[in-house]
Amino acid sequence: MSAYRQNEHHLTLSERMQILSAGTKYDSCNQSAVCHAFGPDGRCIQLYKTLLSNSCAGECAYCPNRCERETKRASLEPAEIAKITWSFYRRNAIEGLFLSSGIMGDAEYTSQKQLEVVELLRGQGFKGYINIRVMPGTPKYLLEQIADHADKFGVNAETTNSVNYSEICPNFDYKNDVLQRLKWTRDLIEKKRSEYCGMGKMVGANDTQFVVGAVPESDKEVVKTVHKFMDKYALRRPYFMSFDPVPDTPLENGSPSPKWREQRLYQMSFLLKDYGLRSSDLDEIYDEHGYLSNADPKEVLARSQPDRFPVDINSAEMSDLLLVPGIGPISANRIVRARPIVSEQELSRVGVVVSRARPYISINGSRQTNLSSFIGACS
Amino acid sequence: MIIAFRSSVEGVLLACLAFREDPGSELIFASDVGELKGKLDLSGIEGEINMVGFDPSYRSESLSKEIFGKSKPRMASFDPDPLRYVDLLLRHKECDPAGLVRLLVFCNGDTDGLYSGKGKIAKRYYNYMREVGKAYERLCMFARPELKGGILSVVIDTPHDIADMFCRWLVRKNPDVPVAVIKNSSAWVGNGDLIGLDRFAKITASFVESLRSTSTSDDVDELWDLYYNSQMIDSRRNPGLAKKVQPKSSASMSKMSKRDRYKVERGIAGCTLDSFA
Numbered sequence: 001m002s003a004y005r006q007n008e009h010h011l012t013l014s015e016r017m018q019i020l021s022a023g024t025k026y027d028s029c030n031q032s033a034v035c036h037a038f039g040p041d042g043r044c045i046q047l048y049k050t051l052l053s054n055s056c057a058g059e060c061a062y063c064p065n066r067c068e069r070e071t072k073r074a075s076l077e078p079a080e081i082a083k084i085t086w087s088f089y090r091r092n093a094i095e096g097l098f099l100s101s102g103i104m105g106d107a108e109y110t111s112q113k114q115l116e117v118v119e120l121l122r123g124q125g126f127k128g129y130i131n132i133r134v135m136p137g138t139p140k141y142l143l144e145q146i147a148d149h150a151d152k153f154g155v156n157a158e159t160t161n162s163v164n165y166s167e168i169c170p171n172f173d174y175k176n177d178v179l180q181r182l183k184w185t186r187d188l189i190e191k192k193r194s195e196y197c198g199m200g201k202m203v204g205a206n207d208t209q210f211v212v213g214a215v216p217e218s219d220k221e222v223v224k225t226v227h228k229f230m231d232k233y234a235l236r237r238p239y240f241m242s243f244d245p246v247p248d249t250p251l252e253n254g255s256p257s258p259k260w261r262e263q264r265l266y267q268m269s270f271l272l273k274d275y276g277l278r279s280s281d282l283d284e285i286y287d288e289h290g291y292l293s294n295a296d297p298k299e300v301l302a303r304s305q306p307d308r309f310p311v312d313i314n315s316a317e318m319s320d321l322l323l324v325p326g327i328g329p330i331s332a333n334r335i336v337r338a339r340p341i342v343s344e345q346e347l348s349r350v351g352v353v354v355s356r357a358r359p360y361i362s363i364n365g366s367r368q369t370n371l372s373s374f375i376g377a378c379s
Numbered sequence: 380m381i382i383a384f385r386s387s388v389e390g391v392l393l394a395c396l397a398f399r400e401d402p403g404s405e406l407i408f409a410s411d412v413g414e415l416k417g418k419l420d421l422s423g424i425e426g427e428i429n430m431v432g433f434d435p436s437y438r439s440e441s442l443s444k445e446i447f448g449k450s451k452p453r454m455a456s457f458d459p460d461p462l463r464y465v466d467l468l469l470r471h472k473e474c475d476p477a478g479l480v481r482l483l484v485f486c487n488g489d490t491d492g493l494y495s496g497k498g499k500i501a502k503r504y505y506n507y508m509r510e511v512g513k514a515y516e517r518l519c520m521f522a523r524p525e526l527k528g529g530i531l532s533v534v535i536d537t538p539h540d541i542a543d544m545f546c547r548w549l550v551r552k553n554p555d556v557p558v559a560v561i562k563n564s565s566a567w568v569g570n571g572d573l574i575g576l577d578r579f580a581k582i583t584a585s586f587v588e589s590l591r592s593t594s595t596s597d598d599v600d601e602l603w604d605l606y607y608n609s610q611m612i613d614s615r616r617n618p619g620l621a622k623k624v625q626p627k628s629s630a631s632m633s634k635m636s637k638r639d640r641y642k643v644e645r646g647i648a649g650c651t652l653d654s655f656a
Contacts, residue, residue: 014605021609044624048606088606090531090553091523093635125555259615327649346495 016074017050017084023065024049024100026241027133027209030084047131048088049098052113056102060158061168061250062214062243065102069248075104078116085121089128096129096151097121107135107177111142118149131326135207136169136177140184147188152204157179160225164215168251182206182245189234205236212265213243213257218290220283223268227279230272237273264292271297274329275322299325302360309360310367313341326356340364380404381428383415386476388466390432392442394480397429402484404429408476445481447490461490464508471507473540479504511539517626518545523633524558525599528590530574532559532566535632543567547579559587600635607639608647618643 011019027049040131053075054065058105064071076084081099088094104110114132121130123208132153146153155178159165162174170177171230185206192203208224208229222240229235236284242257275298285297293300302309302325311320313335321332331351341347341363344354361367380401382396386408400402405424409415412433419428443462459467465483468474482500486492490503515536522545524533531553535542546560550569557576558569566587572578574590621643630640 017607018609021606025610090526091599
């Protein structure tokens with residue numbers, strides 16, 4: 001038995017699967033177009049999400065799997081993961097695999113095991129989606145091999161800077177183990193893109209995850225970091241995980257981060273990613289301490305700029321349409337293509353949430369309500 | 380003059396061209412020549428018959444351009460293109476192909492008429508098209524095929540004629556196993572060459588059932604339940620959203636998604652018989 005499995009009790013496959021899947025339940029996309037399965041709380045679970053092992057050499061201060069904590073340890077063999085993935089995939093319950101892990105000995109060994117899983121699945125002809133969360137400190141040669149098989153892979157940044165990082169993840173170096181890996185991932189993805197150009201093959205994008213609320217960092221700092229990563233490492237998708245204090249960890253007495261904070265940060269990331277806004281454009285949204293309120297950031301931004309509205313649906317620029325609450329990039333594009341729009345019914349057909357957009361728009365000069373009376377009605 | 384056409388995409392498009400030339404014609408449709416003969420005998424209609432679409436020529440694309448023009452419809456960039464529109468519509472249980480031909484001719488190349496929903500018939504047909512599209516998506520989401528006897532098969536119960544569409548979707552997802560979608564007494568088989576049939580064929584359901592019955596059930600359902608339960612975060616329970624994304628009518632498409640839906644409604648029980656031991 002490997003050294004990392006010495007503390008494991010004798011558990012059946014089902015028990016191990018349950019323990020390791022529960023370890024990934026907070027990794028959720030919060031947004032999906034078509035999911036084959038939704039959790040009992042409405043979240044999408046279109047992937048078989050699992051840890052390879054929850055035995056971990058790391059001492060991350062917030063993590064339930066940190067090495068010094070007493071907990072039931074389990075791991076799955078690559079062949080077992082492949083078998084379960086196939087079973088669910090054939091049943092049309094999932095579209096692919098999301099594979100993360102505790103650090104089994106060291107990052108290199110863990111990544112080798114992860115690579116074994118993907119190579120096994122792809123070797124068996126698996127055509128589904130595979131997302132690998134690689135370990136901080138994974139060697140470049142392994143990243144290159146993972147890039148050949150996985151649709152998406154990346155290392156978790158967890159926080160916004162090296163000082164905070166060394167506080168919550170003392171075994172790793174932010175600059176070398178995280179940022180350097182993000183850079184390599186970006187380079188590998190760019191290389192794959194140029195190789196697959198015109199072949200119609202899907203190439204993933206760089207992504208990372210932040211633990212929100214484990215250290216006292218403001219939303220403004222998080223959003224600025226996300227924006228910096230987008231510019232520097234071609235980050236496509238940040239994931240946010242709300243901090244929940246875990247007993248028997250150094251942060252057990254910390255306050256849990258409110259769940260809505262995670263949701264608002266996702267909305268902010270979409271404003272950066274899909275709406276072409278810069279983090280500096282969003283400064284008016286935060287309070288004096290740099291935190292978001294529990295309100296839709298786009299709505300808050302629109303209300304803070306009343307002189308920009310109403311915009312006329314049939315003559316406004318794309319960038320102005322995108323600022324209207326209830327109009328997203330897809331519906332804005334549809335509006336431009338479907339002009340002239342003559343009624344709210346047509347707007348609704350192109351995907352606009354008319355009830356939200358109404359105070360901010362006019363259709364050929366006519367309006368249903370105006371912004372000041374709408375704000376008055378709300379207050 | 381009678382225009383007799385096959386109730387396929389190509390047949391409808393060819394009938395449009397013929398009907399445009401001679402708007403006073405009678406329209407009769409059938410799925411094949413045998414059915415057409417039966418219909419003609421039964422109706423007792425006599426006259427010159429222009430039969431179109433019964434010899435497939437696979438030129439739907441060029442016919443579509445001839446009828447709808449090359450320009451992209453104003454409102455259709457987020458709906459299926461006209462060809463797909465006709466295809467989906469013909470699969471609807473209540474679609475009248477003759478009515479569809481009349482609508483297409485009435486629109487006279489203005490495809491926005493199909494999508495804008497301004498006229499009563501256009502609106503009804505647009506809704507039909509959406510209903511079929513939704514039914515197909517729901518099948519892709521909630522049907523749970525089982526691998527039994529070496530064949531990945533699923534029984535579906537949908538009023539629309541979309542079994543072949545769903546079978547093709549399963550084939551794309553599972554190119555290495557034979558796939559069967561059973562509806563009533565017939566079944567569509569994909570990757571049929573792996574079991575000595577045509578690559579894509581319509582056969583009797585009993586043949587697939589005989590293959591399925593040779594094998595016992597696996598334990599995937601049990602494993603899935605464990606996985607599904609492990610993903611639950613009680614503090615994030617959102618029954619409203621859960622019900623919206625997992626509608627009751629669609630979730631009953633399979634036992635597996637039915638059980639998932641039950642948990643959405645009732646939550647996951649925290650106590651089991653073991654608790655009383």
